[in-house]
Amino acid sequence: MNANANPxxxxxxxxxxxxxxxxGAGPGGAGLLTLRGAELLRDAxxxxxxxxxxAEDLAGFREELLTHCREDVTTARAEDIGDVDAFALAxxxxxxxxxxxxxxxxxxxxxxxxxxxxxxxxxxxxEVAPGVSSVTAVPAFAGIPxxxxxxxxxxxxxxxxxxxxxxxxxxxxxxxxxLILGGDAPAEEPAEFQGPGxxxxxxxxIAGGRPATTPVAVVRAGGTTRQTTVASTLGRLVAELKxxxxxxxxxxxxxxxxxxxxxxxxxxxxxYEGRPLFGWRVLVPRTKEQAAALSEQLRDHxxxxxxVPTISVEPPRTPQQMERAVRGLxxxxxxxxxxxSVNAVKAIRERLESYGLDARAFAGVKVAVVGEATARAVRxxxxxxxxAPPDDAQSSAGLVSVWPPYDAEIDPIExxxxxxxxxxxxxxxxxxxxxxxxxxxxxxxxxVRAAPPxxxxxxxxxxxxxxxxxxxxxxxxxxxxxxxxxxxNTTVIAVIGPETEKTAIEFGLRVDVVAPKASVSALVDALxxxxxxxxxxxxxxxxxxxxxxxxxxxxxxxx
Numbered sequence: 001m002n003a004n005a006n007p008x009x010x011x012x013x014x015x016x017x018x019x020x021x022x023x024g025a026g027p028g029g030a031g032l033l034t035l036r037g038a039e040l041l042r043d044a045x046x047x048x049x050x051x052x053x054x055a056e057d058l059a060g061f062r063e064e065l066l067t068h069c070r071e072d073v074t075t076a077r078a079e080d081i082g083d084v085d086a087f088a089l090a091x092x093x094x095x096x097x098x099x100x101x102x103x104x105x106x107x108x109x110x111x112x113x114x115x116x117x118x119x120x121x122x123x124x125x126x127e128v129a130p131g132v133s134s135v136t137a138v139p140a141f142a143g144i145p146x147x148x149x150x151x152x153x154x155x156x157x158x159x160x161x162x163x164x165x166x167x168x169x170x171x172x173x174x175x176x177x178x179l180i181l182g183g184d185a186p187a188e189e190p191a192e193f194q195g196p197g198x199x200x201x202x203x204x205x206i207a208g209g210r211p212a213t214t215p216v217a218v219v220r221a222g223g224t225t226r227q228t229t230v231a232s233t234l235g236r237l238v239a240e241l242k243x244x245x246x247x248x249x250x251x252x253x254x255x256x257x258x259x260x261x262x263x264x265x266x267x268x269x270x271x272y273e274g275r276p277l278f279g280w281r282v283l284v285p286r287t288k289e290q291a292a293a294l295s296e297q298l299r300d301h302x303x304x305x306x307x308v309p310t311i312s313v314e315p316p317r318t319p320q321q322m323e324r325a326v327r328g329l330x331x332x333x334x335x336x337x338x339x340x341s342v343n344a345v346k347a348i349r350e351r352l353e354s355y356g357l358d359a360r361a362f363a364g365v366k367v368a369v370v371g372e373a374t375a376r377a378v379r380x381x382x383x384x385x386x387x388a389p390p391d392d393a394q395s396s397a398g399l400v401s402v403w404p405p406y407d408a409e410i411d412p413i414e415x416x417x418x419x420x421x422x423x424x425x426x427x428x429x430x431x432x433x434x435x436x437x438x439x440x441x442x443x444x445x446x447x448v449r450a451a452p453p454x455x456x457x458x459x460x461x462x463x464x465x466x467x468x469x470x471x472x473x474x475x476x477x478x479x480x481x482x483x484x485x486x487x488x489n490t491t492v493i494a495v496i497g498p499e500t501e502k503t504a505i506e507f508g509l510r511v512d513v514v515a516p517k518a519s520v521s522a523l524v525d526a527l528x529x530x531x532x533x534x535x536x537x538x539x540x541x542x543x544x545x546x547x548x549x550x551x552x553x554x555x556x557x558x559x
Contacts, residue, residue: 020119022112022116022126040129047066169208218255220253277527282470310449337417338432341374394497394517415438421445450479470524
């Protein structure tokens with residue numbers, strides 16, 4: 001085997017024994033994966049993803065977990081395998097390292113013990129990486145402190161337990177807060193998987209001695225971006241659940257019920273569901289590399305980003321222009337280089353490095369940038385920008401407004417290198433020419449329209465399935481409309497600046513949010529402020545807080 005190459009799973013299996021790891025992934029959010037769990041995923045040859053309903057209802061849950069894995073990992077869905085334990089053992093006996101993912105913790109509410117026992121009996125090495133259990137995580141996400149000061153005991157009850165029925169009257173007679181798993185009775189589940197139902201539980205607990213005024217909370221899809229909490233009392237819970245469920249805007253399972261004083265603190269301690277973009281499905285129409293940072297910021301505000309590439313970046317059809325540009329940098333042909341995009345920085349950097357050159361090629365050359373992301377890419381290359389537009393005018397026109405005119409007495413060289421996309425506007429080149437500079441306008445990369453997204457995504461775009469769309473350039477507007485159609489009129493349109501806003505309007509879109517400056521962080525913050533304002537308006541008006549996609553859908557957007 002070549003020591004310098006990445007070994008294949010088969011080559012790795014030949015030099016090490018098989019191994020099975022049971023990894024708890026938390027109750028539904030990939031961010032709750034432990035460090036040990038991430039390490040085991042990085043080393044895995046085979047990953048079996050969760051079967052549990054919480055994972056099924058989370059958009060991107062599996063995909064986020066699998067980002068920790070190598071590209072050559074083999075994945076299998078637990079629901080597609082007959083005997084999951086037998087499958088894991090068979091692959092381990094082949095010398096492969098197998099990770100079986102569980103929602104929550106493998107030993108709490110899951111059947112991880114059976115797999116460990118099977119591994120022990122088969123002589124296969126096994127490890128358990130505990131996960132964040134729903135028992136502690138879900139109440140925390142709902143703002144319910146289970147065992148605070150003065151609470152000596154909490155009782156955990158499984159309403160779907162078989163073979164050892166819960167003594168509900170005895171539980172009702174105690175003063176301890178109750179945490180009840182599986183209390184709901186979803187109609188779509190077979191009878192053997194149903195709990196007694198919340199109406200039965202409330203009546204039973206009241207009959208057993210708990211006052212009807214006892215605080216109670218039901219948390220659905222806890223720990224996910226689709227979480228909803230209904231806080232009430234034993235006497236009123238069922239009626240309030242029916243009112244909530246009549247709207248049909250949320251998941252009703254899995255559900256956890258908390259009975260007792262801790263449930264009464266939800267209103268004052270709720271922090272998760274109150275995020276400004278909580279549960280918003282936000283379309284990010286950028287290339288995958290560019291979308292990563294933007295998506296992470298959206299998650300911080302509670303949103304669920306979905307990346308849909310609208311362009312792919314490719315090298316220019318003929319390399320001669322770029323080759324001359326690189327020679328010009330080295331030989332001192334340019335006084336300035338102006339970068340207007342991260343892709344332009346990347347293209348020049350890759351070309352320099354292909355010749356064995358680095359940032360020292362810019363010695364004596366001044367560098368101008370447009371946009372925070374472009375400035376960051378330049379700094380990462382080891383160069384400090386010399387010129388940028390004002391914060392409130394991050395555009396080519398803004399750069400022209402601060403660019404010094406050419407002065408033959410103080411400027412030793414009159415030439416500016418402008419590496420850019422093949423479809424870039426002429427604003428910067430024309431403006432610098434008017435200031436007396438000679439421009440080498442070089443095509444550093446081409447932007448090619450991406451293939452249309454899958455049909456479900458196209459339907460969600462046109463049918464109002466997305467709560468917001470973020471446009472970070474005019475090209476993302478043109479390309480998204482071209483490959484998927486116009487967003488529905490209920491979808492919030494957020495743009496990065498005036499030029500992108502103008503393009504969106506030209507395509508018949510009503511713009512709701514404009515970033516105060518041309519940066520993706522400012523765009524996300526502006527959308528977050530918009531979401532927070534709409535939330536406040538609904539609360540002050542005594543109306544339910546709805547996401548844009550939950551509102552009545554009307555005709556397509558018009559100006």
